[in-house]
Amino acid sequence: MTHKPAPTEVSIHELIAGRWSPRAYSNAPVSHEQVRAVLEAARWAPSSYNMQPWRFMVFERAADEAAFKRAFATLVPFNQGWNASAQVLIAATAQKLTAKGEVNRTAAYDAGAAAMALVLQAHALGLAAHQMSGFDVTAFRKEFAIPEDVEVIAMISIAHYGDAAALDPALRDREKAERQRMSVGEIAYRGAWKAAF
Numbered sequence: 001m002t003h004k005p006a007p008t009e010v011s012i013h014e015l016i017a018g019r020w021s022p023r024a025y026s027n028a029p030v031s032h033e034q035v036r037a038v039l040e041a042a043r044w045a046p047s048s049y050n051m052q053p054w055r056f057m058v059f060e061r062a063a064d065e066a067a068f069k070r071a072f073a074t075l076v077p078f079n080q081g082w083n084a085s086a087q088v089l090i091a092a093t094a095q096k097l098t099a100k101g102e103v104n105r106t107a108a109y110d111a112g113a114a115a116m117a118l119v120l121q122a123h124a125l126g127l128a129a130h131q132m133s134g135f136d137v138t139a140f141r142k143e144f145a146i147p148e149d150v151e152v153i154a155m156i157s158i159a160h161y162g163d164a165a166a167l168d169p170a171l172r173d174r175e176k177a178e179r180q181r182m183s184v185g186e187i188a189y190r191g192a193w194k195a196a197f
């Protein structure tokens, strides 16, 4: 399955409605140019004071399988299972301090915006991209000697779409289930906290 559009309340752009988090991957190669393109999209995300606190550690299986495997090993077993054919892993991190050494309150927010641009570009390229918090951050920091002022936030895997029928039965059902969200009424308030939108 490659198409699972959001059942939206109001019509929105296909790029946003069409992006989702697949787990059925094929082992077809993801080109270096495609990786460059998703990073380029991340690069143009907005950020507070244009500080661009995001930093991405990129692991391309085809370019450096040993490094890819070291990053892959930090995924929790559940994520390792469905990522067996993933071609690219990208660790999304953020520099927590400004150039003056002060805490950048929006560093993670900005890195999240960049990550969203990245996965939207992957979707636009017809690739599957899936963000993950399920990895051992402590092990990752140690393995790749991440400096203390850098927050390691999420891992993103990228691959070509694969066959959902090849997934474990439980995952197959999740792959096919309709995408769920709270309603706009639950996430948006009008003018006062909890006031109906």
Ligand SMILES: Cc1cc2nc3c(=O)[nH]c(=O)nc-3n(C[C@H](O)[C@H](O)[C@H](O)COP(=O)(O)O)c2cc1C
Pocket: 019, 020, 021, 022, 079, 130, 131, 132, 133, 134, 135, 154, 179
């Ligand atoms: C920061 C973050 C961490 C996530 N961690 C995992 C994860 O470890 N494993 C997983 O299978 N999915 C993970 N997901 C995917 C979410 O479960 C998914 O985005 C959510 O269920 C909504 O589905 P959709 O992206 O298809 O709309 C994560 C998503 C985000 C944004």
